[in-house]
Amino acid sequence: MSDYRIGILQGDDIGLEIVPVAVSVLQAAISKYPDVAIDWVDLPVGMPSYRRSGETLPQQTLDTLYTLDGWILGPIGHMVYPKDDPKAVNPHPIIRRNYDLVSNIRPTRSYPSIPSLHQDVDLVIVRENNEGFQPDRNMFTGKAEFMPTPDMALSLRVITRRNSGFVARTGFELARQRDNKKKVTAIHKNTVFKLGCGLFVEACAEVAGEYPDITFETRVVDTFAMNLVMHPQDFDVIVSTNMFGDILTDEAAGLVGGLGMAPGLNVGPKYAMAQATHGSAPDIAGRHIANPYAMIVSAQMLLLWLGEKKQDQAAIRAAQDIEAGITEVLSRMETVTPDLQGSASTEEMGEAVCRAILAV
Ligand code: NAD
Numbered sequence: 001m002s003d004y005r006i007g008i009l010q011g012d013d014i015g016l017e018i019v020p021v022a023v024s025v026l027q028a029a030i031s032k033y034p035d036v037a038i039d040w041v042d043l044p045v046g047m048p049s050y051r052r053s054g055e056t057l058p059q060q061t062l063d064t065l066y067t068l069d070g071w072i073l074g075p076i077g078h079m080v081y082p083k084d085d086p087k088a089v090n091p092h093p094i095i096r097r098n099y100d101l102v103s104n105i106r107p108t109r110s111y112p113s114i115p116s117l118h119q120d121v122d123l124v125i126v127r128e129n130n131e132g133f134q135p136d137r138n139m140f141t142g143k144a145e146f147m148p149t150p151d152m153a154l155s156l157r158v159i160t161r162r163n164s165g166f167v168a169r170t171g172f173e174l175a176r177q178r179d180n181k182k183k184v185t186a187i188h189k190n191t192v193f194k195l196g197c198g199l200f201v202e203a204c205a206e207v208a209g210e211y212p213d214i215t216f217e218t219r220v221v222d223t224f225a226m227n228l229v230m231h232p233q234d235f236d237v238i239v240s241t242n243m244f245g246d247i248l249t250d251e252a253a254g255l256v257g258g259l260g261m262a263p264g265l266n267v268g269p270k271y272a273m274a275q276a277t278h279g280s281a282p283d284i285a286g287r288h289i290a291n292p293y294a295m296i297v298s299a300q301m302l303l304l305w306l307g308e309k310k311q312d313q314a315a316i317r318a319a320q321d322i323e324a325g326i327t328e329v330l331s332r333m334e335t336v337t338p339d340l341q342g343s344a345s346t347e348e349m350g351e352a353v354c355r356a357i358l359a360v
Contacts, residue, residue, distance in 0.1 A: 002312045003037045006302070007064065007071030009045040009091075013285035014346075015074025016048070019297040021350030022072060022274070025044050025296050026303055028354035029322045033314040041068060045091050046076055056081060057091040059314050065099060070272040070302050074295070076324065077280030092275065093137040093236035096129045101266035101273055102163050103170035104129045104245070105301065106253040108232070108262070111330045114340060116256040122180060125233045125252060126171040127245025129266060131158040134242050159196040159241060164203035170267060171204075171239040172211040181236035183215040187244050221248075228252060249277055260291030260339045265301040272305045275297035288345040291337040296326060296353060 006026075010019045020272035023040065030036040043061040050056045056078075065071060078090035092172035095101070103126050130137050135155055137143035144156040171184045186204040188197035200227040201218055208216035217228070221244045227234065228248065232255055240248060253262035284290055300322040307315030329335060335352035336342030342353070 002035060002310055004070070004306055004315070005039045005041060005068045006306075007043050007068045009021065009043050009061070009071060009073045010048070010354040011074025012046040012048070012281060013075065013280035013282045014290035015046070015076075015280055017285075017288055017346045018276070018290050018292040019074040021292040021297040021346055022299040024350055025322060025325075025353050025357070026318075028357050029300075029303070029318040029325075030315070032358070033318050035314045036312065036318060040173035041071075041136045041211060043071070045073070047081070047301065050081070050088055050161045055087045057089055057094060060358055062095075062098065065095070065174045065271070068271070069306055070274070072274045072295075072299050072302065075276060075278060075280040077282055080282070093134065095273065096266055097137045099268070099271045099273070100268035101129055101271060102166045102268050103127070104249075104264055104266050105170065105174065106245075106249040106252070106262065106264045106277055107297075108249075108256055109303075110256040111327070113331055114257045114261070117193045117342050118232050118255050121252075121256055123232060123238060123252065124171075124174055124178070125238045125245055125249045126167055126174065127240050128167045128242045128251060130242075131160060131163055131221050132242025132244075133157045138242075146152060157193075157196055157243075159199050161199060161203045164241070165207055166269075167239050168204040168207035171199060171237045172207055172214055175214045175237040176211065178236065179296055181215070182213065184211075185224070185235055185238045186216070186218045187221050187238060187240040187248065189221050189244075191220060193238070197241070204239060219242060224248075225251065227256070253277060258339060260337070261293055263294045263301060265295035265298060265305060267305060274302040288347060289338050290346050291339050292346050292350050292353075293326065293330075295316075296322070296350070300326075321357050321360045322353070324352045324360045325355075328356040328360075329353050 018055050056341050081088040107124045110119050138144050138158040188201050190197035259278035264277050266273040304319035329352045335344040
């Protein structure tokens with residue numbers, strides 16, 4: 001019997017709609033496997049938490065996360081948080097940093113039924129999460145941006161062998177598991193960033209030596225961005241520093257139907273957090289038309305990661321059932337949300353996925 005303690009942090013705006021759907025899909029999937037149980041733990045975060053307690057990330061939430069196997073974080077609409085209140089922090093960089101969630105795994109997949117720029121796309125970008133050019137998280141204390149004069153701004157980029165190697169290892173393990181090209185492509189600009197990108201590529205090459213069954217190649221980020229648009233089918237697993245990866249993952253999502261189709265899992269040595277790539281979509285919040293795909297697949301990736309970590313075949317099969325269920329719903333296209341040219345609500349699409357899982 002495997003019992004997982006998984007947190008639910010709904011986030012803001014459409015998070016209140018798509019996170020409960022993702023939870024119900026996981027629950028439907030494990031209902032077929034009596035040996036798997038999930039102990040769900042609701043935790044306050046974001047504006048709903050701020051309205052209740054005056055904090056967007058209460059200490060109680062931070063303390064409880066240490067006791068969990070993993071958690072689902074809904075999108076965070078931090079752009080509208082009060083700017084003058086230090087208790088209105090943007091939760092997700094703090095969470096990624098606190099729990100050492102070094103690798104952000106973002107798959108991109110095309111479906112024949114979904115209008116997209118390319119078909120036969122099946123790639124994963126693994127992006128470093130906690131350093132690089134992100135000034136809100138790449139320092140032990142303080143921020144990595146400052147202005148010595150009113151007319152000059154400096155932004156510091158941090159690259160470490162430890163995090164670069166961790167991201168590379170995440171990528172090589174994925175490439176080994178995936179039934180694809182067995183290839184890892186490291187993205188860099190070491191022609192200019194000789195030290196920063198140089199160290200990243202060196203750390204990736206060190207890890208590559210441990211995976212002789214996987215092809216390793218490197219690409220300069222600018223030509224890679226063009227190749228990704230023109231020939232995304234050439235790639236399998238892509239590993240990248242933080243900012244390049246942030247940009248390339250949205251570019252990749254645009255190739256296959258947009259942000260509603262862009263899931264993600266943040267992983268570290270100990271914890272994992274399901275988090276879709278997209279934001280809180282305030283323009284459609286409350287209308288129950290948000291596409292739950294990205295959040296469902298993010299949660300599915302979490303269940304798979306937990307199952308593999310505990311070598312729990314039942315949890316792995318439940319995760320595989322979710323993939324089969326969502327593929328079925330997307331092949332029929334009868335119960336999909338308006339961004340996919342359907343007329344179903346978020347909840348109706350989620351229920352269709354649950355039914356398809358139970359029928360697998
Ligand atoms: P966004 O991703 O929220 O929305 C961009 C566009 O994509 C909007 O038109 C939106 O309606 C659409 N969209 C996004 N997710 C969708 C879904 N699941 N189904 C259907 N359509 C979807 O980006 P934004 O508008 O620039 O940002 C809104 C808020 O989200 C801001 O506060 C921003 O800072 C925040 N944000 C958070 C995250 C995160 O939590 N990981 C990521 C990006 C942006």
